Amino acid sequence: MIPRHLQITIALLLLAVLLTGIILIKLEQHEKAKTQAAELAPVALTAESKPEHIRILVAYDDDQALRWRDTDSPMPQDRALRAEEVLRAVLAQYTQLPSPHPLSRAAEIKEVFLVGDNTLLVNTNAAFADNHPSGITPEELTITSLIETVSANVPGIERVKFLVEGKERETLAGHMDLASFYDIKMVHDMAREFE
Amino acid sequence: MRWTEKLKFATAIALLCCAIPVLRAHEQSWYQVRPSPATSPPATVSPSPAAPQNELFVLLDPSHGGDDKGAVLGNHVLEKDVTLAFARAVRKQLLDRGVASRLLRDGDITISLQRRAEAANDPHVALYVALHAGRRIPGMRLYTPVLSLTTRDPGSFLSWPAAQQVSLKRSESIAQQVAKELGKENLSASVLAAPLRPLSNIVAPAMAVEISPEQGGSGALLNSDSERTPASALAAAIAVSRNQWSLRQ
Ligand SMILES: [Zn+2]
Numbered sequence: 537m538i539p540r541h542l543q544i545t546i547a548l549l550l551l552a553v554l555l556t557g558i559i560l561i562k563l564e565q566h567e568k569a570k571t572q573a574a575e576l577a578p579v580a581l582t583a584e585s586k587p588e589h590i591r592i593l594v595a596y597d598d599d600q601a602l603r604w605r606d607t608d609s610p611m612p613q614d615r616a617l618r619a620e621e622v623l624r625a626v627l628a629q630y631t632q633l634p635s636p637h638p639l640s641r642a643a644e645i646k647e648v649f650l651v652g653d654n655t656l657l658v659n660t661n662a663a664f665a666d667n668h669p670s671g672i673t674p675e676e677l678t679i680t681s682l683i684e685t686v687s688a689n690v691p692g693i694e695r696v697k698f699l700v701e702g703k704e705r706e707t708l709a710g711h712m713d714l715a716s717f718y719d720i721k722m723v724h725d726m727a728r729e730f731e
Numbered sequence: 732m733r734w735t736e737k738l739k740f741a742t743a744i745a746l747l748c749c750a751i752p753v754l755r756a757h758e759q760s761w762y763q764v765r766p767s768p769a770t771s772p773p774a775t776v777s778p779s780p781a782a783p784q785n786e787l788f789v790l791l792d793p794s795h796g797g798d799d800k801g802a803v804l805g806n807h808v809l810e811k812d813v814t815l816a817f818a819r820a821v822r823k824q825l826l827d828r829g830v831a832s833r834l835l836r837d838g839d840i841t842i843s844l845q846r847r848a849e850a851a852n853d854p855h856v857a858l859y860v861a862l863h864a865g866r867r868i869p870g871m872r873l874y875t876p877v878l879s880l881t882t883r884d885p886g887s888f889l890s891w892p893a894a895q896q897v898s899l900k901r902s903e904s905i906a907q908q909v910a911k912e913l914g915k916e917n918l919s920a921s922v923l924a925a926p927l928r929p930l931s932n933i934v935a936p937a938m939a940v941e942i943s944p945e946q947g948g949s950g951a952l953l954n955s956d957s958e959r960t961p962a963s964a965l966a967a968a969i970a971v972s973r974n975q976w977s978l979r980q
Pocket of ligand 1: 672710794795801810
C-alpha cells in the first residue's frame, strides 16, 4: 500500500501541474487577445487604461517634416505598456492607407522592455525592418518620430534601443544605426532638423 | 514523519514544480532580448598609427552595392549605381587636384559594413567619405557621425562602436569647411548629424555625403555660368580642406 505522505505528495503534484497548465493556457489566451486587439486598433484598451490626451510625432514624406498630432487614447499607467501603446499609435499612422510615411502593413511593435528606470528596448517584427524603405531621410524620420513620441508620453526615458525579432541589427534599412542606443537628447537634435 | 512535516515536504515539491515553468519562461525572454553574437562587431579596434604624409589618401566609399541596392530612386535608378558613378567622378577630380584617393569598391559587389569600417581603418586613410543618394535632396547633405553617450569611452583604448570618438571634432570641422566651399560654388550644402553606419566605427575623420540622383551624372552643371559639376565641386572642397584632414592623428 502506498504510504499516506506519498499519496498527499502525488495529489499536490498533480494539483500543481493542473494549476500550471491552467495558468499557461490563460497567459496564451491573454497574449492572443492582446495581439488581436493591436491589429484591430492602434491603442488597445486594458483594464487599467484611462482615456488620455496624448501627442504623437508623425513623419510626412512629402515635405520631409515631423509634426505633432493630438489624439485621445486609453493609456495604461505602467510605463513599459504606455511606451508600447504610443509606439503602436505612431506605427498605425504609417501602416494604414493613405499614409504620410508609408511602411509595410505587416510592420509591428512586438513588445517593449523597460530596463531599469530609463532604458527602453523596443522589439519589432521582421517586416518593420525588412520592408522599410531604404534611405537616410526615410529611416531617420521613422526612428525620430517613434523615439520623440515615447519621450513626450513616458517621462524619464533617457535611451532607446531597437531589436528586430529579439535580435540586434546593424541598420534599419542600410543607413540608420540600430546596433547602438539612441540617447533622447541626441534624438531631440535630430528632430529639430525636420521642424 | 509527522503530519505537518509531510505537508511541508509536499508543499516544497509542489512549489518547485510551479517554479520550473516560470524559470523557463524567464530564460526564453532573456534569450530573445540578448543581442545575437553573430551580429556583434569585434570588441576592439586599434587606433591608427601615424603615417608619412605622402602616403595619406582620401577613401571614397560608394555606399551599398551587390545585394544591397540602397534606395530605389525611381525609373529603375538604384542608389548603389548612382553612388558608384559619383565616386568615380570625384576620384578623377581629386586626381586632377593632386589629391590621392581610392574607391572602397569599384564594381557592383556586396561589402559588409564591418568590412567597410575595417578598410577605412587602414592607417593611411586620412579622410573617409561615404557617398549616398536620396530623393528630393536640395543641393548636397553632409552628415557627420553621432556617438551615443553609452558607447563613448573615457579610456584610451578605443571600442568598436566609439572608434570615431578621437576624430569627431575634426569630422565636424571638415564637414563645415567642405559645406562652405561648396557654397562658394553655388551648391547649397547643409551639415547634419546622424547616426549612420559605419561612420561611428571609423578612427579617421569621416563624413557621409548625400546627393540627388541628378547630381550623380558627371555632366550635370551647377549653374549655367559654371563648368563645375557636383563631383568637381565636392573634389575642390575636399582639396581645400586638406589642411584639416591631412594632419597626423
Ligand atoms: Zn545610402
